[in-house]
Amino acid sequence: MKIVEANSGVLTNFDVLKFLESRGASKDSARVFSNVTPSENKVYGYLFGTPARGQTMENINEFKEKCKKYDLAEAEVLNIINTRPSSIVGIYPLIENCDLRLGDTVEELVELVVEVFPPHPSAKTVENDAKTTNVEKIEDQNDNDEGKPENEEEMETIDGS
Incomplete structure (x- = not known):
């Protein structure tokens, strides 16, 4: 693999999962014919059990667009996409000063996550x-x-x- 442009953007777990799938990664470690290293298969196996498995680029883009009104940092949006919290308790650790910044709109953000992304x-x-x-x-x-x-x-x- 050749790095074309370093630090050109962040990757979601979905992006990494799709990349590994395109290289031939699988949960089945018996696939000998692929050009995937054992560590890539392990990463794929892990990501396959995360919310990334059920996501689509459409879901992710829709969420990014709809959550702009909350003025979240890029890292916070990425963490929400990767973990798909379905409760207020799950959102708080992902957003710095959540009470001060979001106030009562935390519930709206949770509802948005549940609405846009499929269940874990x-x-x-x-x-x-x-x-x-x-x-x-x-x-x-x-x-x-x-x-x-x-x-x-x-x-x-x-x-x-």
């Missing part, structure tokens, strides 16, 4: 796991309830009373 991939996984776990618990409970009397009359019949 791990959040979907946790949600799906929770649904699966709940279904399994219900099925297990139903399996355990088999053979148990459903009401007092059945209980009396079983007891012989």
